[in-house]
Amino acid sequence: MFVVKYCKEYYPQAISLSAKINSSVLDTCEIEEGEKDQFEIFRSGELFLSKKDMGRFPTVTDVDDMVDQLDPYSG
Secondary structure: OEEEEEOHHHHHHHHHHHHHHHHHOOOOEEEEEOOOOOEEEEEOOEEEEEHHHHOOOOOHHHHHHHHHOOOOOOO
């Protein structure tokens, strides 16, 4: 399962990236409001993509690259 944790300012991006994950992987992606300036994507409780670690905001292209590495049935 994927979880997108976002701060209030990044709600539209959280919805967009969550929808992209849900359309690409047979898994559930939830969104949760997090701390100020937070935008992170977790998979099975482990950090997968992070705005802070990347030094920039994750994009749909980053999500495409991420899901290309996953088995669509990986759950």
